[in-house]
């Protein structure tokens with residue numbers, strides 16, 4: 001299928017995990033994909049793997065906690081492809097720590113990537129999409145953590161709660177330009193972000209037991225929703241979170 005043919009899509013934090021899964025699927029759906037992250041070699045590696053499958057992709061380094069790098073990401077994308085139609089604000093970090101032990105620096109670090117990065121990448125995306133005058137799709141990576149509390153993750157969960165309301169406010173302001181803004185609320189997905197936590201004895205088994213679908217998610221489980229939210233099929237969907245969580249929030 002080529003549901004995204006002719007579209008140019010930036011996916012932040014797409015050198016591994018969920019972002020990589022989305023970037024690879026967008027490549028298969030015919031989009032020009034910008035693979036982005038903090039490591040230049042990895043950006044090129046993932047872009048090359050998309051090109052090897054016959055897709056169109058380039059790698060551009062961008063630390064989303066740095067506004068200059070965000071602007072460079074957008075400038076370079078426009079230089080190469082002339083337009084930006086889809087942006088997935090996926091880059092994110094988590095640090096597990098009991099609330100009473102968290103240092104200010106930890107909060108600032110998570111805040112800068114998850115909130116500042118999503119906000120200012122979204123802002124630049126909106127400015128370009130308004131200038132282009134053809135609408136566009138902005139997808140923010142959120143989590144079931146925007147809805148339910150998790151011990152040792154206050155410093156992370158509050159950023160996802162922030163992304164939830166950011167998504168709604170952006171959707172309200174940008175509807176007049178035909179720009180959809182939605183979020184994906186991922187459940188527990190088997191990626192490096194939780195590797196340390198799940199290497200603790202019994203943690204993985206305990207977690208899987210709580211998931212109605214009976215397994216942790218894989219990055220590929222999110223890719224279909226990311227295509228839907230990037231495609232015209234979702235033109236009347238805005239300001240919402242689509243949860244992809246194996247039923248966790250149904251409990």
Ligand SMILES: NC(=O)C1=CN([C@@H]2O[C@H](COP(=O)(O)OP(=O)(O)OC[C@H]3O[C@@H](n4cnc5c(N)ncnc54)[C@H](O)[C@@H]3O)[C@@H](O)[C@H]2O)C=CC1
Nearest residue numbers: 013015016017018063064091092143186188189191192193
């Ligand atoms: N794995 C999970 O269970 C869940 C993950 N999420 C969210 O999905 C997103 C992706 O996470 P995963 O793929 O699971 O983790 P991951 O750790 O495998 O991938 C995170 C990606 O973000 C990149 N990144 C980190 N800091 C960055 C920065 N300053 N600038 C640019 N890129 C940066 C990393 O290089 C990596 O490519 C995150 O926003 C995370 O909060 C949401 C719910 C569940």
Ligand SMILES: C[C@H](O)[C@@H]1OC(=O)[C@H](O)[C@@H]1O
Nearest residue numbers: 094143145187188193194
């Ligand atoms: C970091 C967590 O393990 C991961 O991130 C989320 O947002 C999910 O709720 C998972 O627990």
